[in-house]
Amino acid sequence: MIKLDYSQHQCPYPVVETRKQIMANPGQPLTVLVGDRASRDNVSRLATKMGYQPVSTESGDGFLLTLTPNAKESNTTTQSNAIPETAATGKTVIYCGSDQMGSGDEQFGRVLMINFLTTLLEMEPLPDTVLFVNSGIALTTQGSAVLEALGTLESRGVDIASCGLCLDFYQKKDQLQVGRVTNMYEMVEVQCQAARVITP
DSSP states (O other): OEEEEETTOOTTHHHHHHHHHHHHSTTOOEEEEESSHHHHHHHHHHHHHTTEEEEEEEETTEEEEEEEEOTTTHHHHHHHHHSOOOSOOSOEEEEEOSSSSSSSOHHHHHHHHHHHHHHGGGOSSOOSEEEEOGGGGGGTBTTOTTHHHHHHHHHTTOEEEEEHHHHHHTTOGGGBOSSEEEOHHHHHHHHHHOSEEEOO
């Protein structure tokens, strides 16, 4: 069994390196030691996507992930991930890199962003993913004026994802109210594979 220790690294490093190891050793079980919950969740999602069954146990101050390949899926899934997807999938991604829309008066920009996100509820089809980066994470955390709208979008199948590193920087990870935590690797991947990326 391949043993990996990324407990001293923050995301996206554990995700990127785990993916490399899975690609280099298709069908082989792995253990991955990570230092925080965000890394645990992100590596688990990657493993599931690549045809592995992740099992997490606490280990000291971190988490030990045991990744076991699914017998019927590991080879085909690993092979499909060996070549990056370059063709657009038809998906739409909304990228919120700020809690404001456009440039100019900051307060007015925040009003515009609130209007933009609430108006998304009226769109058909809905976007597939809404990413929140840098000060944009203020929109998914405690005190945001659009929590209800984002919660409705999530309940209708839209993936609401906030940058974990950004939540840490602004010390708001424990204030996340809607959606999930993501990492830079996944955010870049989602945008590269999308048919369109919209930045309000």
